[in-house]
Amino acid sequence: MAIKNDAESLPSHEEKRKKRMKWAAYIAAFAVFQVLVIVVFVLVIMKARTPKFRVGTLQINSLETTQAPSFNASFVALIRVKNNNFGPFKYDSANVSFTYGGVQVGEATIPKSKANFMSTKKIDLDVKLSADKLPSSANSTLSGELKSGVLTLMSEATLSGKVEVMIIFKKKKSTKMNCTMEIDVTQKLLKSVKC
Ligand SMILES: *[C@@H]1O[C@H](CO)[C@@H](O)[C@H](O)[C@H]1NC(C)=O
Ligand SMILES: *[C@@H]1O[C@H](CO)[C@@H](O)[C@H](O)[C@H]1NC(C)=O
Ligand SMILES: *[C@@H]1O[C@H](CO)[C@@H](O)[C@H](O)[C@H]1NC(C)=O
Ligand SMILES: *[C@@H]1O[C@H](CO)[C@@H](O)[C@H](O)[C@H]1NC(C)=O
Numbered sequence: 001m002a003i004k005n006d007a008e009s010l011p012s013h014e015e016k017r018k019k020r021m022k023w024a025a026y027i028a029a030f031a032v033f034q035v036l037v038i039v040v041f042v043l044v045i046m047k048a049r050t051p052k053f054r055v056g057t058l059q060i061n062s063l064e065t066t067q068a069p070s071f072n073a074s075f076v077a078l079i080r081v082k083n084n085n086f087g088p089f090k091y092d093s094a095n096v097s098f099t100y101g102g103v104q105v106g107e108a109t110i111p112k113s114k115a116n117f118m119s120t121k122k123i124d125l126d127v128k129l130s131a132d133k134l135p136s137s138a139n140s141t142l143s144g145e146l147k148s149g150v151l152t153l154m155s156e157a158t159l160s161g162k163v164e165v166m167i168i169f170k171k172k173k174s175t176k177m178n179c180t181m182e183i184d185v186t187q188k189l190l191k192s193v194k195c
Pocket of ligand 2: 093094095107109
């Protein structure tokens with residue numbers, strides 16, 4: 001009886017084959033899963049994206065205008081560097097140029113620093129503007145804007161640096177700022193900013 005039972009409990013040839021097939025399927029599924037993990041890793045984590053660089057807002061401390069026409073202004077520009085990489089964006093110092101009608105009316109320097117892993121670096125920049133250097137060709141536009149009470153400024157800059165993913169992979173990235181700001185002259189407030 002005991003011998004017969006042992007013989008019956010031995011898996012048949014067919015059962016062995018099914019078991020092997022099952023294992024082969026598990027191994028294949030695992031291999032596919034591994035490939036997917038690697039693809040996601042390369043596409044999502046390792047990819048160096050261009051950080052976003054813009055003016056968030058302006059806190060205007062002073063704004064004087066004359067009918068000459070001319071203006072002087074002093075404000076704090078809140079600059080934002082949005083880094084959506086899985087690693088820090090380390091950038092060099094850069095100059096932000098503020099222009100009126102294509103002519104520079106002020107400049108400020110962003111110090112060398114970094115924007116951390118998946119975060120937005122906020123930089124307070126003290127800026128002084130003077131329309132003293134504006135050519136007379138800008139007079140009519142400027143006097144028109146001062147009469148309407150809305151002053152249009154632009155800011156331009158390029159931030160160059162490196163995105164570091166997984167500590168060892170470094171990729172050069174540069175990001176440009178190109179913002180248009182409308183300032184309400186009578187209320188001394190930022191009306192709008194488009195970047
Ligand atoms: C701007 O400032 C300069 C020097 O500080 C001065 O000469 C000029 O009159 C000022 N202009 C206005 C519009 O206040
Ligand atoms: C910023 O401008 C100053 C002078 O206006 C210049 O000396 C400096 O090299 C500039 N910095 C950069 C990063 O371009
Ligand atoms: C423009 O304004 C300046 C003073 O800011 C004045 O000297 C110049 O004559 C003006 N030019 C014109 C064409 O109105
Ligand atoms: C900046 O943006 C303005 C429109 O908002 C566009 O006319 C201009 O060409 C842009 N400049 C650069 C350097 O991209």
